[in-house]
Amino acid sequence: MTTVYRKSAGLQDRELHYCPGCSHGIVHKLVAECMEELGLVDTAILVCPVGCSVFAGNYFACDCIEAIHGRAPAVATAVKRTHPDQLVVTYQGDGDLASIGTAEIVHAAMRGEKFTTVFINNAIYGMTGGQMAPTTLLGQRATTAPMGRQKELHGSPIRMAELLSTMDGLAYAERVCVADIPHLNKAKKAIKKAFELQLAGAGFTFVEVLSACPTNWAMTPVEANKWLLENMAAYYPLGVIKEAQA
Amino acid sequence: MTVFLHFNRDRCKGCELCVSVCPKHILALDMASTNVKGYHPAGVTDPASCIACASCAKICPDSVISIEKE
Incomplete structure (x- = not known):
């Protein structure tokens, strides 16, 4: 008997x-699998955010703060x-990273801090009930934008991977998604590559994962992943955004 | 090759992502029963057709599925 999964x-x-x-559950698994495959579960340190994933520290087997x-x-x-010498990772949502914590992430990238x-x-803001986020798409409805996000009123969504890629301290940025198996496999490779570059001392590494929030999007999970591929991936291009030459 | 698909039924939230990615279309929610959370849990309808690709297990957010083969 061999274990397949x-x-x-x-x-x-x-x-x-x-x-x-x-x-979130899928990305938790990918991060954990990458830590395990690199033999880092006992030494990695995960920094958890505020938002839906505020309890991530209850789920990972590594040290969390x-x-x-x-x-x-x-x-x-x-x-x-x-x-x-230890792997250090922050796990953050869009309310945490692209809204209240924008200054911190920009300056960490600017300084070229060697974490991922x-x-x-x-x-969308998940935990607080579906309010508009800086990343909400134009026309997308939220509890604070019942008619949908409007460019004249709210501006256009922020592309964090591109914004941070203007910083010399950023070594690697890739945008991925986990909406189907081929994209999920690519996402795992990107996370693993970021970890390996961090351990090599390359600089700040960043993986943006386009994710589904079926509850606050008011869709079934399968519909949400389809909507993500058709709409989010059209505005937020998937792939390597920046890879600095060593 | 015999494939053994194990479902941790009481962890399943019935999201159907596993059903949507199965290339052999042999997964379905068990509409005749509910688990401890009150969801219709996912299960396999034709285990003999499973090719052990692990797509269902990879996409399951709640780590419900584990797979062995011999």
């Missing part, structure tokens, strides 16, 4: 609190500088 040892055996079909809202990059800066950020972009 089992839950990663990078995760604890706990039930996730996320809604049915939420991409909870940052205040948006400040995970500042916490990770200190952790990485004091533990330069996994950025979950689901184009």
